[in-house]
Amino acid sequence: NVYYADFDKILLEVCVGKNRLKTERTDIYTNIRHFGRTTKKGYSFKAVIPVDKINGRDKIYFEYTYGEAKVRTSITFLSFQSRLSNKLPESYWIFGNSILSYDEKKKQMIVEPLTFGSHLKHEIKMMYRVARHGRKRIGKKKTLEMLRLRASIKLNRGFGRKDNDSISGAPKNKKPVWITYDQLFKGGDNGQYFYEYMNKNVSDIETCYIINKDTKEYKELTRKYDRKTVLPFSTYKTRLKCLKSDMLFATRIDIRLYMGFTENDEIYVRDLFKADVVCLQHGLTIQKIAQYQNKFYDNTKHYFCVSPKEVENITKPIYGYTNDMITLTGAPRYDGLVGEPKKQILITPTWRRNVTAGTNEKGKQHEYSVNFKRTTYYQIYNSLINDKRLIAAAKKTGYRIVYLVHPILSPQADDFDKNDFVDIVPGVKANYEKMLKESALMVTDYSGIQFDFAYMRRPLVYFHPAELPPQYAEEDTGFGPICRTNDELIDELIKAMQSDCRLEDSYKDNINNFFPYDDQSACKRVYEAALKITNFS
Known part of the structure; x- marks a missing residue:
């Protein structure tokens, strides 16, 4: 810098x-x-x-x-994907049939041939350093786990030269191991859909899914599929499996955290990680979010996209991707969006950082905020779902209103005032696929599931009050009208209910132009593209 x-x-x-x-x-x-x-x-x-x-x-x-x-x-090795660490002078990395290490004093990396003796010598020094350094940094118990991980991986891979080593210094598994994940406290997103597709249709690849053990998804998946492919978050078993994996399908950034490592312990094993990282996403990359989605962040090798609009965005130089690193596949979770709607309107705004409490540790929900009811966010949406004109129109036309609270704001669900015509559903407990399929119209501000809804070719209405600016720079998708005030929105919803929530042709044309696919084959396309990346086919 x-x-x-x-x-x-x-x-x-x-x-x-x-x-x-x-x-x-x-x-x-x-x-x-x-x-x-x-x-x-x-x-x-x-x-x-x-x-x-x-x-x-x-x-x-x-x-x-x-x-x-x-x-x-000098060279500073900052990230998990850096392989080496300045905090551990004995750190080294095997690539091909060579050993790479770093001399801090001379500011140079050193390459030496890989032999059984040289590899074993480096590993003994590394293990000794982990044992001494780790006890002070992460405690005795965690240090023993890091040593156990290193021993298991090294004994599995061996110390001598190999004919078919990959650039990572580790041979591919005889049966490839692919791993994915979603929000750890709630599944049901692209990762789970892809995991289920693979376990139903592809037997020669072991596809695993990371999720909290106390979730309903964990219980359901362990009943349906091989238990060893459902990986409880932050366990030795899961960390070991991730280090051995061949490909990691990231639906969220900062892969080391979802693998169960922290910034304090990952330095002891970062040289062992060998998987290709590919981006499966959980939303769409159409905003200006290079800060998080650039290629450097997780050393992402390939990016799966839903729309040419995304490709146009992430091929900008600031992201670091080229066209050969991108495949248009659609989102795996879109494969489940089939069904007829009920007379139901779904209101689902995204969250804002300034209305939550506590830190969002991986695998945990945000804490309850005692100040939430004082926020503009709460006041705007509580007024909306209790609007007398909206309730009267729903009663007259036979529509039901569902207010879906964003998963991050789920602890605040009980703060909203209730009435007989609006169901308030915490996102962390919601079946998104069912809720989307049953809704005839969606109201949102900037939530990413607007694209799921548009994919079904159903009408959307956007609510952009000036008092609630977006978290990222947003562009008009052209999928539906934009309302700036509560009264404008109520007028639009009354009109929609009176016309049976029909999608206007101009908006339908925009949606068709945005999505190159309208089928339920996204998982298959992701699988086929991933095969080409890894040369497993």
Whole structure:
């Protein structure tokens, strides 16, 4: 990272033995933001080192020239996917039939040939360091688990040279292991749909699903499928399976957390992770969210998309993806969206960060907020679902109103005032597929499930009160009218109920242009695309 520099005057080279290779400047997101403003911008680049350029005992280092200054720069290994760690001088990584380590004093990476002896020597030093360093950092019990993970993986993979090693230094499993997940406290999203498709239709790949053990999804899935493929979150078994996996289908960012590792313990095993990470998503990437969805964040190899609109967005340089890294497949959960609607209107706004309480630890819900009823968010939506004109129109036309509280805000569900014509449903307890299929019209602000609803070619009405700005920059999808006030929205809903919630042709055309598919074959397309990525076919 550089605070004050003319980036155009920086020459950065990677030195491999006697070879000096130029780096390629990129525009991938590296900004540091405070209070919504960028305060620091990193110098992002790409360096490609051909394997045939690396000799048995080469040194690799970065050197930049700025004006008359020529400086060898240090390397900081920040992320889980960095493989090495500055906190552990003995850390190393096996790639192909070579060993990579880092010399902090000389600011260089060292490559040496992989032999049984050299590998075993590195591992003994690493285990000793984990034992000493870990006791102070993560405690005795957790340290023993990290040592157990290392021993299990290393004994499974062996220490000698192998003919068919992958670049990660670990051979592929005889039976490929694929892993996915959703919100850990509630399944039912793209990960679960893909997991179920694979376990019903593909027997030569072991597909696993991570979920909290105390959820209803865990109980249901262990009854329907092989129990060993349903992985309880944050257990030794699950962490080991993730380190052994060949492909990880991420539906949310920061994969190490969903695998059950923390920033304190992942440094002891990061060199063991070998899976290709692909993005299955849980929403659509049409907003400006490069901060989280850029390629660097999880070292994502491939991205599965629903719409050409997404492809247009994430092929912008700031994300770091190219067209060959993207496949239009549709969302796996769309495969379940088949059925006739009832006379039901679904109101489902997304959440806002400033109305929740507590921290959102992985696998846990947000805490109850005692201040929620004082927020503008609560006042707007509580007034909406208790509006006298809305209730009268629903009674007259025979419609039922369902207010679906976002899963993150589910602890606040009982705060809303109740009436006889509106069902208030906490998202964490909802069957989304059933609720979407049974609804004739959806009201939302910016919720991602607007796209699920539009996929069924059903009408949407958007509610964008000025007092509740979006969390991300949003664009008009053209799927339905936008209302700015409560009265405008009520007028639109009354009109819709009186016309049996018919989708207008202009909005239907926009929806058809947005979605290239209207079938229930997304899971199959994801599977077929993943086969091509991994060369398992």
